[in-house]
Amino acid sequence: MPDSNAIAELVDRLTRIAHAFQFAEGLNPAQWNTLRFFARANKYSCSPSALAEYLHTTKGTASQTLNALEAKGYVQRTRCSEDRRSVTIVVTDKGREILMRDPLCRIARASESLPAVERDSAALAINRILSTLQREDNVASFGYCGRCAHYRCDGESSDGQHRCANSGESLPEGQLSRICIDFLPTA
Numbered sequence: 348m349p350d351s352n353a354i355a356e357l358v359d360r361l362t363r364i365a366h367a368f369q370f371a372e373g374l375n376p377a378q379w380n381t382l383r384f385f386a387r388a389n390k391y392s393c394s395p396s397a398l399a400e401y402l403h404t405t406k407g408t409a410s411q412t413l414n415a416l417e418a419k420g421y422v423q424r425t426r427c428s429e430d431r432r433s434v435t436i437v438v439t440d441k442g443r444e445i446l447m448r449d450p451l452c453r454i455a456r457a458s459e460s461l462p463a464v465e466r467d468s469a470a471l472a473i474n475r476i477l478s479t480l481q482r483e484d485n486v487a488s489f490g491y492c493g494r495c496a497h498y499r500c501d502g503e504s505s506d507g508q509h510r511c512a513n514s515g516e517s518l519p520e521g522q523l524s525r526i527c528i529d530f531l532p533t534a
Protein backbone atom coordinates (compact mmCIF):
# COMPACT_ATOMS: atom_id res chain seq x y z
CA MET A 348 0.00 0.00 0.00
CA PRO A 349 1.50 3.38 -1.00
CA ASP A 350 2.34 5.86 1.76
CA SER A 351 1.35 9.53 1.59
CA ASN A 352 4.67 10.54 -0.02
CA ALA A 353 4.18 7.97 -2.76
CA ILE A 354 0.68 9.35 -3.43
CA ALA A 355 2.06 12.91 -3.64
CA GLU A 356 4.73 11.74 -6.08
CA LEU A 357 2.17 9.91 -8.23
CA VAL A 358 -0.08 12.98 -8.36
CA ASP A 359 2.93 15.12 -9.30
CA ARG A 360 3.95 12.71 -12.06
CA LEU A 361 0.43 12.52 -13.46
CA THR A 362 0.03 16.31 -13.44
CA ARG A 363 3.37 16.73 -15.23
CA ILE A 364 2.29 14.28 -17.93
CA ALA A 365 -1.11 16.00 -18.23
CA HIS A 366 0.64 19.37 -18.50
CA ALA A 367 2.88 18.11 -21.30
CA PHE A 368 -0.10 16.66 -23.22
CA GLN A 369 -1.72 20.09 -23.31
CA PHE A 370 0.81 21.71 -25.61
CA ALA A 371 -1.39 20.67 -28.51
CA GLU A 372 -3.49 22.15 -31.31
CA GLY A 373 -1.60 25.45 -31.00
CA LEU A 374 -2.74 25.93 -27.40
CA ASN A 375 -0.93 25.78 -24.08
CA PRO A 376 -2.18 24.22 -20.81
CA ALA A 377 -3.62 27.50 -19.46
CA GLN A 378 -5.60 27.99 -22.66
CA TRP A 379 -6.97 24.44 -22.54
CA ASN A 380 -7.92 24.89 -18.87
CA THR A 381 -9.66 28.15 -19.73
CA LEU A 382 -11.64 26.63 -22.59
CA ARG A 383 -12.67 23.69 -20.40
CA PHE A 384 -13.70 25.99 -17.60
CA PHE A 385 -15.93 28.22 -19.73
CA ALA A 386 -17.45 25.22 -21.52
CA ARG A 387 -18.52 23.83 -18.12
CA ALA A 388 -19.22 27.02 -16.12
CA ASN A 389 -22.68 28.26 -15.20
CA LYS A 390 -23.82 31.81 -15.90
CA TYR A 391 -22.49 33.12 -12.57
CA SER A 392 -19.00 31.86 -13.37
CA CYS A 393 -18.48 32.98 -16.98
CA SER A 394 -16.34 35.98 -16.07
CA PRO A 395 -12.62 36.78 -16.13
CA SER A 396 -12.54 37.13 -12.33
CA ALA A 397 -14.16 33.70 -11.83
CA LEU A 398 -11.61 32.23 -14.24
CA ALA A 399 -8.75 33.77 -12.27
CA GLU A 400 -10.14 32.33 -9.06
CA TYR A 401 -10.71 28.91 -10.61
CA LEU A 402 -7.19 28.74 -12.09
CA HIS A 403 -5.80 30.21 -8.86
CA THR A 404 -3.97 32.91 -10.83
CA THR A 405 -3.97 36.69 -11.17
CA LYS A 406 -6.63 38.59 -13.09
CA GLY A 407 -3.87 39.86 -15.40
CA THR A 408 -2.74 36.34 -16.28
CA ALA A 409 -6.35 35.23 -16.83
CA SER A 410 -6.91 38.28 -19.06
CA GLN A 411 -3.84 37.46 -21.18
CA THR A 412 -5.08 33.90 -21.65
CA LEU A 413 -8.53 35.18 -22.64
CA ASN A 414 -6.99 37.67 -25.09
CA ALA A 415 -5.09 34.83 -26.80
CA LEU A 416 -8.18 32.61 -27.02
CA GLU A 417 -10.31 35.47 -28.29
CA ALA A 418 -7.72 36.28 -30.97
CA LYS A 419 -7.84 32.62 -32.07
CA GLY A 420 -11.65 32.72 -32.22
CA TYR A 421 -12.25 30.20 -29.42
CA VAL A 422 -14.05 32.52 -26.98
CA GLN A 423 -16.07 35.70 -27.26
CA ARG A 424 -16.57 38.44 -24.66
CA THR A 425 -19.93 40.14 -24.42
CA ARG A 426 -20.94 43.05 -22.19
CA CYS A 427 -23.59 42.19 -19.62
CA SER A 428 -26.85 44.00 -20.28
CA GLU A 429 -27.46 44.53 -16.52
CA ASP A 430 -23.99 45.90 -15.74
CA ARG A 431 -22.10 47.32 -18.73
CA ARG A 432 -18.81 47.15 -16.77
CA SER A 433 -19.01 43.35 -16.62
CA VAL A 434 -18.31 40.88 -19.39
CA THR A 435 -19.48 37.35 -19.94
CA ILE A 436 -17.28 34.83 -21.73
CA VAL A 437 -18.84 32.40 -24.19
CA VAL A 438 -17.09 29.51 -25.94
CA THR A 439 -17.61 29.85 -29.69
CA ASP A 440 -18.48 27.03 -32.10
CA LYS A 441 -14.79 26.95 -33.05
CA GLY A 442 -13.91 26.60 -29.36
CA ARG A 443 -16.39 23.75 -28.86
CA GLU A 444 -14.96 22.06 -31.94
CA ILE A 445 -11.38 22.10 -30.64
CA LEU A 446 -12.58 20.87 -27.23
CA MET A 447 -13.66 17.66 -28.96
CA ARG A 448 -9.91 17.06 -29.42
CA ASP A 449 -9.05 17.90 -25.81
CA PRO A 450 -5.73 16.23 -24.97
CA LEU A 451 -6.95 15.36 -21.46
CA CYS A 452 -9.25 12.84 -23.10
CA ARG A 453 -6.18 10.60 -23.13
CA ILE A 454 -6.26 10.45 -19.34
CA ALA A 455 -10.02 9.87 -19.38
CA ARG A 456 -9.56 6.98 -21.82
CA ALA A 457 -6.77 5.51 -19.69
CA SER A 458 -9.03 5.65 -16.62
CA GLU A 459 -11.73 3.74 -18.50
CA SER A 460 -9.52 0.65 -18.28
CA LEU A 461 -10.08 0.62 -14.52
CA PRO A 462 -13.04 -1.18 -13.00
CA ALA A 463 -15.82 1.26 -12.04
CA VAL A 464 -15.23 0.71 -8.31
CA GLU A 465 -11.55 1.72 -8.70
CA ARG A 466 -12.48 4.83 -10.73
CA ASP A 467 -15.00 5.79 -8.04
CA SER A 468 -12.44 5.25 -5.28
CA ALA A 469 -9.78 7.24 -7.13
CA ALA A 470 -12.17 10.12 -7.80
CA LEU A 471 -13.32 10.15 -4.18
CA ALA A 472 -9.75 10.09 -2.83
CA ILE A 473 -8.50 12.82 -5.18
CA ASN A 474 -11.55 14.95 -4.38
CA ARG A 475 -10.93 14.60 -0.63
CA ILE A 476 -7.28 15.61 -1.04
CA LEU A 477 -8.30 18.57 -3.19
CA SER A 478 -11.01 19.65 -0.71
CA THR A 479 -8.54 19.52 2.18
CA LEU A 480 -6.02 21.69 0.33
CA GLN A 481 -8.69 24.17 -0.76
CA ARG A 482 -9.99 24.47 2.79
CA GLU A 483 -6.48 24.88 4.27
CA ASP A 484 -5.52 27.58 1.73
CA ASN A 485 -8.96 29.26 1.69
CA VAL A 486 -9.29 28.60 -2.04
CA ALA A 487 -12.72 28.57 -3.67
CA SER A 488 -13.85 25.00 -4.15
CA PHE A 489 -16.07 25.41 -7.22
CA GLY A 490 -18.38 22.52 -7.89
CA TYR A 491 -21.60 21.45 -9.55
CA CYS A 492 -24.92 23.14 -8.77
CA GLY A 493 -26.64 19.79 -8.20
CA ARG A 494 -24.15 18.92 -5.43
CA CYS A 495 -24.15 22.33 -3.73
CA ALA A 496 -25.55 23.23 -0.30
CA HIS A 497 -27.40 26.12 -2.02
CA TYR A 498 -29.28 23.67 -4.26
CA ARG A 499 -33.01 23.30 -3.65
CA CYS A 500 -35.41 21.03 -5.47
CA ASP A 501 -39.07 20.17 -5.77
CA GLY A 502 -40.56 20.14 -2.29
CA GLU A 503 -38.50 23.14 -1.24
CA SER A 504 -39.82 25.43 -4.00
CA SER A 505 -43.39 26.39 -4.78
CA ASP A 506 -43.18 25.52 -8.50
CA GLY A 507 -41.24 22.24 -8.23
CA GLN A 508 -38.23 23.75 -9.96
CA HIS A 509 -34.57 23.39 -9.21
CA ARG A 510 -33.37 26.55 -7.45
CA CYS A 511 -30.26 28.20 -6.14
CA ALA A 512 -30.89 29.44 -2.59
CA ASN A 513 -27.90 31.79 -2.94
CA SER A 514 -29.25 33.67 -5.98
CA GLY A 515 -32.93 32.80 -5.54
CA GLU A 516 -33.10 31.95 -9.24
CA SER A 517 -34.52 28.91 -10.97
CA LEU A 518 -31.93 26.47 -12.32
CA PRO A 519 -32.68 24.82 -15.66
CA GLU A 520 -31.93 21.09 -15.67
CA GLY A 521 -28.77 21.65 -17.79
CA GLN A 522 -27.30 23.96 -15.13
CA LEU A 523 -27.16 21.25 -12.46
CA SER A 524 -23.95 19.81 -13.89
CA ARG A 525 -22.29 23.20 -14.43
CA ILE A 526 -19.37 24.56 -12.40
CA CYS A 527 -20.27 27.41 -10.05
CA ILE A 528 -18.05 29.95 -8.29
CA ASP A 529 -20.61 30.19 -5.45
CA PHE A 530 -20.44 26.45 -4.77
CA LEU A 531 -20.77 25.49 -1.10
CA PRO A 532 -19.91 21.88 -0.30
CA THR A 533 -22.59 19.97 1.57
CA ALA A 534 -21.74 18.80 5.07
